[in-house]
Amino acid sequence: MSIPPSVAKPVQAARLFAILGDPTRLLLLVTLRSGVARPIARLATHAGMTRQAVTKHLHLLEQAGLVTRTSAGRETHYRYVPGTLDVARQYLDAIAGRWDAMAPPTEPNVPDR
DSSP: OOOOGGGOOHHHHHHHHHHHTSHHHHHHHHHHTTOOOEEHHHHHHHHTSOHHHHHHHHHHHHHTTSEEEEEETTEEEEEEOTTTTHHHHHHHHHHHHHHHHHSOOOOOOOOOO
C-alpha cells in the first residue's frame, strides 16, 4: 500500500513530529489552541517556566509555522495558526487506518468459567 498523496510530505511531517516531541511545546500548543493570542508572561506562568525558557520554545514553534508572534506595547503575544498540524494529522490518520486494517478481529473479553 502506498502513501496517499495527501500525506506525501514526509520531511515536513517529520519536522512537525520533532517539534511536537517536547512536552513543553505540546503544552504551549494546547494552551494556544483556542486561537486567542497570549502574552509570554502568562504562557510562562502556565508552563511553570521562566519567560526566557518559554520564549525559546515559542521561537521553535514559530519557525515551524505553528504559532505567530505580535507585539502589543511592551508585550509579545503568541497565537496558534489553525491548520498547521494538518500534515501531521494526515500521517497519523494514514498510519491508524493501515493499522486498523492489519489488526486481527478481536473477540469480546469473556472470562473462562
